[in-house]
Amino acid sequence: MLLIHCPYCGESRSELEFRWAGEAHIARPENIAEISDEAFAEYFFIRDNTKGIAWERWRHIHGCGRFFNTIRDTVSDKFLLSYKAGLARQPVPGASEPVEGDAA
């Protein structure tokens, strides 16, 4: 059974209690009524779909109900870090520089 750490419950729980919620740190444009259709499509639909280290939102839907962010390797399915929603994009544990997308 895959265990996922929930930063609100403070412990690792069964993956069955969680739901994937897409790429993390997608910021809604401040001036959303003014941006072009292309810029809106970029914000709304286009995702990196990273192979490798990915920053993702997860939700502990059958536990505390909270959304939070993780760093997960989409190849090995290994979770490297979980952190609370609202925190900035966290560096990859053990890496000297923050890694962007699949540049690792």
Place this chain on the structure above:
Amino acid sequence: MAELATRAVPLAGAHGGTASVRLKPASSAHRISLRAGEDAVSTLSTTLGLSLPTQPKTSASSGSRTALWLGPDEWLVIDEGEGGLVEAARSSGAVHSATDVSHRNTAILIEGPGSSDALNGGCPLDLSLKAFPVGSCARTLFGKIEVVLLRTGEQSFRLECWRSFSEYAFGLLREAALDAE
């Protein structure tokens, strides 16, 4: 004379279990689903008459009432006495949301040396006394349904579930009890 609808009690007459896992439906209770921010916790605690727990997986009891931590701003409050939970929360004057879920939920009481094994037949939580001591609670899964589990004693649990799922929960527990020593 107008005919009155009679309320059907979920799991009325249900029985099951084994010598090491005894199962019985809990008697009816008052319940609220309570949502509130950090700054409302102390006044709500005062008017509800118990201290709302703020640590994950913990509960607090006082008299007939028990508050179960479900999330950082969410509790299930159960009153097996006179009720008045919504009124008590309202009298706090603090910003909160209290929804009466007395009849949405029902509960099954599980007792005996095999109770944690029977629950683990459908629940992925670590139910050892170290990880889930007496008084612990969590919203989790039991088979295909979402439940709230409370450990009421070393060998006893209260499983809260939605009433329409209660026959499923009872049936799965009855099956799992057969495998639990």
